[in-house]
Amino acid sequence: LLCSSFGAGALLASVLLSQQHHRGAAVELMVRDAGFVPWDNACLGEEELQPPTTHAPTTFLAECPAWVIKTTDAVWNSRTDINGSLEAFFYSEWSSTSSFGAQYHGMAALKGLVANTLRAFPDLRIHITDVFCTGNDVDGYKTTMPDVLIGTNTGPSSYGPPTGRRVVYSGIAVCYVQKIRGRWQYVSEWVAHDEWALLSQLGITDLKTVPHPPTMAAPHDCRTNKPSWGWQPPPEAAHASAKGLLPAPGVAQTVPTAKPAGAATGATTPSVFPVPTAKAVIIKMDAIISNHVFVYDFEKWYAVMLDFWTTDCVYDSVLGVGKYVGLHGWFDGEHIPFNHAFDAVHFNQMIFAGEEATATTTTYASAHWRG
Numbered sequence: 604l605l606c607s608s609f610g611a612g613a614l615l616a617s618v619l620l621s622q623q624h625h626r627g628a629a630v631e632l633m634v635r636d637a638g639f640v641p642w643d644n645a646c647l648g649e650e651e652l653q654p655p656t657t658h659a660p661t662t663f664l665a666e667c668p669a670w671v672i673k674t675t676d677a678v679w680n681s682r683t684d685i686n687g688s689l690e691a692f693f694y695s696e697w698s699s700t701s702s703f704g705a706q707y708h709g710m711a712a713l714k715g716l717v718a719n720t721l722r723a724f725p726d727l728r729i730h731i732t733d734v735f736c737t738g739n740d741v742d743g744y745k746t747t748m749p750d751v752l753i754g755t756n757t758g759p760s761s762y763g764p765p766t767g768r769r770v771v772y773s774g775i776a777v778c779y780v781q782k783i784r785g786r787w788q789y790v791s792e793w794v795a796h797d798e799w800a801l802l803s804q805l806g807i808t809d810l811k812t813v814p815h816p817p818t819m820a821a822p823h824d825c826r827t828n829k830p831s832w833g834w835q836p837p838p839e840a841a842h843a844s845a846k847g848l849l850p851a852p853g854v855a856q857t858v859p860t861a862k863p864a865g866a867a868t869g870a871t872t873p874s875v876f877p878v879p880t881a882k883a884v885i886i887k888m889d890a891i892i893s894n895h896v897f898v899y900d901f902e903k904w905y906a907v908m909l910d911f912w913t914t915d916c917v918y919d920s921v922l923g924v925g926k927y928v929g930l931h932g933w934f935d936g937e938h939i940p941f942n943h944a945f946d947a948v949h950f951n952q953m954i955f956a957g958e959e960a961t962a963t964t965t966t967y968a969s970a971h972w973r974g
Contacts, residue, residue, distance in 0.1 A: 646825035651832050658939040659739035659899040663787060667736035667780070670787065671746050678717060679729045685721075689713055694781075694788045694836065700828075701794040704820035719761070724754030724770075736780075741899045742832040743781035743790070750774055752796070756805055762813055772800040779828075783836055791830055833900075881962035882955065884911055893950065898942055901934055945970040 663670075677688040690710065699707040699716075707716055721727060730751040738744030755769045774796030781790050807813055878886070888911040897903035908930060918933040919926045927936040954965040 644824070647827065649825070650827045652827065654737070654739050654742040654832050656739060656741045656833070656899050657901075658935075658943070659741040660943060661739045663740055663744060663782075664736060664738070667738075667744055667746065668734040671734045671736070671748055671778075672731055674789070675729060675731060675748070679727065682721075685717060686714060689717065691786070692788055694783055694790045696836070697789060698791045699794065700792070702796060702798050722758040723760030723765070724756055725758060727752060727754035738780075738832070739899075740782065743779060743834065744787075746776075746778045746780060748776045748778070750776070762802065762805060762807060766805050768805050770801055770804040772797045772804070779830055779834070781830075781834060781836075790834065791828070793828055879957045879962070880959045882957035885957070885962055885964070887911065895942075899939070901931070904934065905930055945972055 674688070674692040677683070677692070678685055693710070693713055695710050696708065697710065697713055699713070701707075707713065730753065732749045732751060734746065734748050736744050736746045751771065751773050753769075753771050756766045758765050774794065776792055776794045778792040779790045780787055782788075783790075802810070802813060888908065891904075891907055896907060912930055914930075915928060916930065916933070917926065917928055918937060920937060924937055927933045948968050948970040951967045951969075952964060953967060954963075956963050
């Protein structure tokens with residue numbers, strides 16, 4: 604009896620699977636007949652979807668989620684100084700892409716967006732349900748924050764006059780964060796909220812009567828949202844050139860020379876003691892290292908350091924540090940571990956002697972060891 608029952612069950616299962624197979628084949632045939640063309644997002648894999656800089660420090664990663672919570676609360680929930688918080692935590696040329704594909708750009712647009720939202724929902728609260736971050740201190744960080752918004756529509760909104768209705772709807776914000784002039788700021792965001800839930804709770808059922816931006820979301824296949832990993836604001840590059848850390852395009856750098864004995868402060872008399880070639884090379888090279896220019900980006904660091912080294916240069920240091928050949932060997936073997944181990948290092952050069960082909964320096968340094 605048991606065997607007979609098992610056989611009947613197996614037969615029934617076989618019939619059902621056969622029916623499902625035929626139904627599936629019919630559906631596939633219908634879809635293909637309707638003009639379906641196979642397609643995928645494989646080309647996006649050629650973009651840098653993960654932070655590209657190897658060895659980069661992640662000192663902000665641990666505090667990033669708490670920072671997202673703090674900055675969101677400062678603008679939307681505590682509101683002690685809304686505009687001050689926006690200026691502190693958002694890049695002046697911040698950009699946003701949201702519902703209907705609407706785009707906003709700049710601090711004025713951001714302040715207007717926040718003000719209009721709070722005018723429509725004065726008691727609005729953003730309840731954060733999760734936060735996670737990925738990235739590093741060089742490439743920047745991307746943050747994800749799902750949330751639930753609760754408020755009462757007692758003021759005019761982009762959807763019309765106040766309705767007095769209370770709304771509860773969910774959403775998610777994906778942001779790009781970068782360090783600008785010494786502080787972490789939101790550079791851009793991509794926000795998606797449940798607009799239909801919002802509209803239905805406001806009592807709006809005829810979508811034709813709802814004013815909305817004359818735009819719609821549009822894909823950009825094979826490329827990620829921008830800005831993305833490694834972005835830097837344009838003024839930063841100009842600032843670096845102005846400080847002389849990097850040569851400006853088409854402009855040759857000059858090497859500082861010692862003043863002749865007895866020269867007055869601020870005098871422009873040419874030096875009668877020109878800096879020897881070996882020292883001049885070290886001065887230029889050391890400016891790049893000391894000012895942490897492209898410190899964790901090998902390709903860019905290599906490009907600005909190449910003029911000062913031969914391809915088979917040898918870096919032979921003290922016991923425990925090792926001996927390395929070539930710029931890549933030095934970068935991976937000593938340069939990166941040193942910058943991971945210490946915070947900003949202050950160097951005090953005591954002796955710097957040199958001639959045309961050789962030079963030597965004795966330097967005292969103070970730093971905080973991170974381990």
